[in-house]
Amino acid sequence: MLESLNYFPAFLLVLTRVTAFFVTLPLFSYRSVPSTFKVGLGFFFALVMSFSLELPLIEINGMFIMLVVxxxxxxxxxxxVAYMILTAIQIAGGFIDFQMGFAIANVIDPQTGVQSPIIGQFFYMFALLLLLSVNGHHLMLDGIFYSYELISITQAWLPLGDERVLEYVLKAVNMMFVIALQLAFPIxxxxxxxxxxxxIVARTVPQLNVFVVGLPLKIGVSFIAIxxxxxxxxTLFYQLFELMLHTMRGLMELLGGL
Known part of the structure; x- marks a missing residue:
């Protein structure tokens, strides 16, 4: 029992990383997920991981505070970063809403509590269901576990000043907008x-009120195109999920100094 208590500081570090993952990780960080569930899942996940990892003996001192941070x-x-990649879906929905005439009719996203486009929210719900159906949430949890192979618990610093980290994040944001354009381009x-x-109709038939006919026509054509x-x-959602997992792993490698 006393030997197990010696590993308690290392367990606290594991718990810190896991709960920090659940604060921003897609699907686990949403407001509709109860806070008690997040805390409980983080605790038991960290507990299981602590038995699977080789935890070092760490003393609680000034260095321990740096490790917690x-x-x-x-x-x-x-x-x-994973959440930013999935945000491409809502950005694509914003492009489509602007063309449809739905840009003024934003809705409150119950997951995040902020306004989001209607079509973007529709696509986002489909994407989350697809993510669950292909066990993408299991892959994200695997990413949390295997992050300790790339970023050690005893590593006291992160190379945030490295230009490779900044360049990698900028490339991920750029790819997010590229995929958003690919999603929205057909519609x-x-x-x-x-x-x-x-x-052309407004030019050839001036008696026709194009503004009255145009809006319902564009809405109908948009739904048919969707x-x-x-x-x-x-297919693009699958590519987005693969990009999200590759981006998470690539960022872990850079933060681990690999």
């Missing part, structure tokens, strides 16, 4: 052609 930053940064392109057609492009969207 480091573990917290590791969890927050990697979870935040936005179709709506652009509808706008061109309405412009239905026929769902296969393409699901």
């Amino acid at each position: 480091k573990e917290m930053m590791v969890g927050l940064l990697i979870g935040l 936005v392109a179709i709506l652009f052609l509808v706008d061109v057609a309405l412009g 239905i026929f492009s769902m296969t393409i969207l699901f």
